Amino acid sequence: MTLTRDEAWKRLALHPDPTLQELFDADRDRVDKLSTRLDLGNGAERFGIVFDWSKTHLTDDLLADFEGLAEAANFPEMRRRMFAGEVVNPTEQRAAEHAALRGVGRDTSVEEAEALRERMKLLVGAIHEGALGEVRHLIHVGIGGSALGPALAVDALGRDEPLVDVHVVSNVDGVALEEAFAACDPATTLLAVASKTFTTIETMTNAHSVLKWLADSGVADPTGRVVALTASPEKAVEWGVDETRILPFAESVGGRYSLWSSIGFPVAVATGWEDFQAMLDGAAAMDRHFREADGRGNLPLRAAFADLFYTRLRGCQTRAVFAYDERLRLLPDYLQQLEMESNGKSVGVDGEPVGPTAPITWGGVGTDAQHAVFQLLHQGTHLVPVDFIASVEAGDTLDPAHHTILLMNCFAQGAALMAGRGSDDPARRYPGDRPSATILCDDLDPATFGALIAFHEHRTFANAVMLGINPFDQFGVELGKEIAKKIERGGEKFDPSTEALLKAAGVG
Structure with a gap:
């Protein structure tokens, strides 16, 4: 019998609530069931990631009923539509074809992505070969997904003698731009302007300031140092960018899913094309797993089951992510946008109110x-599910003790959160039974990094489908922008607090 989504949720709410220790005591095979190594890639390029969800409260019965929820929510069909390039963003009548950028999707979209990628490869090669003169620095201006993805990837993969020194600037606060200026030689600096519409006010303001800095520093043709990354190439031409330095991407690629498009240009410039391609290949391997695996065997879907259990059934309002790897220090920032901009919604695709959606x-x-x-996390009153992310291989060449201590601490925290510790002294009592999941990579190479990011993209999509919301629009970011434009135009009246602040700051 096929259940409705509401009926599936009612069944899930009836499950008992054993502790994590009770779950391990009752099932000696628990680790084998809920800790899965996924081997990805081909031949000598194979790599693996362990996804351990055994320290969550998922059980065989819960998983079965979550699989029922996925069926009730039409998850298999929604997944098919996404990979087929059909409309999965109904409010904007768009497809979501970020997987096609990695080679997994509708044939025509994959071919188009390959052509655009070849165009970018030629430009990246020309830069590295000196066709644009000596290039030692790149200032990349963008905001949201046009900055968070590149910043994360460059920081994670471009630390070891980058081919070009990349500075990603998103904040319109001039302090951020001046910091980049201080680190760059204008005579050897390129500017990448990343904007889907090529009208984003923060990005274009920063771009104008970079051009002025180049001109004031004696660069004869500042506009000739610009590369445009956009879904609106005609706007870039109007702005003065030569067509040979415009790298388009498809309208069906959302900003927070755009790292794989020309928005990844600074990654390829910093790390080299081979590493950028490996990043795409790793993501494609995760795409294939997500497209082909079913039920609890589908790792992003299994992670979404746990997410929904804690958000909907245990009332958790937040989810914490801790990377035990300095190279992933920007991952929580990236995931904040990916998850909260995608699923921070209060109505479903039918326009009706929904219950709790994305945690913070x-x-x-x-x-x-x-x-x-x-x-x-250990002794507070909030129940916070935690994800730990680590790499077996170290990212440094120092004494191995550094990495050993790092991993010991990572694993110890998960064990301590689960086990807790009793004490006659309430201040020294740890309640335990606090859930965590661990993602353990063989190594944080470009392919593994790509697979890791694609895993979170698909996890976000799976959550959205089961919640019945659209993860591909973001109208919540528009209202503040509209009011800022009204302030800039002048003549508008606002609430007394805002009026007083504008007066105090001399703005408007």
């Missing part, structure tokens, strides 16, 4: 976070 995503880097926020 937050986090940090281990071991720093242990001495800051872990007090609340």
Whole structure:
């Protein structure tokens, strides 16, 4: 019998609530069932990631009923539509074809992405070969997905003698841009302007300031140092960018899913084309797993089951992510946009109110976070599901003790959150039974990094489908922009608090 979504949720709400320790005691095969190694890639290029969800409260019965929820929500069909390039963003009547950028999707979209990627490859090669003169620095201006993805990828993959020194600037606060100026030689600096519409006010303001800095520094043709990354190439031409330095991407690629498009240009410039292609290949391997695996065997879907269990059935309002790897220090920032801009909705695709949707995503880097926020995680009143992310291989060449201590701390925190510890002294009592998941990579190479990001993209999509919401629009970011434009135009009246602030700051 096929259930409705509401009926599936009612069944899920009837499950008992054993502790994590009771779950492990009752099922000696629990780790084998809920800790899965996914081997990805081909031949000598194979790599693996372990996804351990055994320290969550998922059970065989819960998983079966979550699989029923996925069926009730039409998950298999929605997944098919996404990979087929059909409309999955109904409010804007668009497809969502970020997977096609990696070679997995509708044939025509994959072919178009390959052609655009070849165009970018030629430009990247020309830069590295000196066709644009000596290039030692790149200032990449964008905002949202046009900045968060490139910043994360460059920081994670471009640390080891980058081919070009990349500075990603998103904040319209001039302090951020001046910091980039201080690190760059204008005579050897390129500017990449990343904007889907090529009208985003923060990005275009920063771009104008970079051009002025280049001109004031004696660069004869500042506009000749610009590369445009956009879905509106005609706007870039109007702005003065030569067509040979415009790298388009498709309208069906959303900003927070755009790292794989020409928005990834700074990654390829910093790390080289081979690493950028490996990043795409790793993501494609995860795409194929997500498209082909069913039910609990589908790892992004299984992660979404746990997310929904804690958000909907246990009332958790936040989810924490801690990367025990300095190279992933920007991952929590990236996931904040991916998850909260995608699924921070209060109505479903039918326009009707829905219950709790996206939790607040937050986090940090281990071991720093242990001495800051872990007090609340262990002994606070909030139940916070935690994801730990680590790499077996170290990212440094120092004494191996550094990495050993890092991993020991990572695994110890998950064990401590689950086990807790009793004490006659209430201040020294740890309640335990606090859930965590661990993602353990063989190594944080470009392919693994690509697979890791694609995993979170698909996890976000799976959550949205089962919640019945659209993860591909983001109208919530528009109202503040509209009011800012009204302030800029002048003549508008606002609430007394805003009026007083504008007067105090001399704005408007």
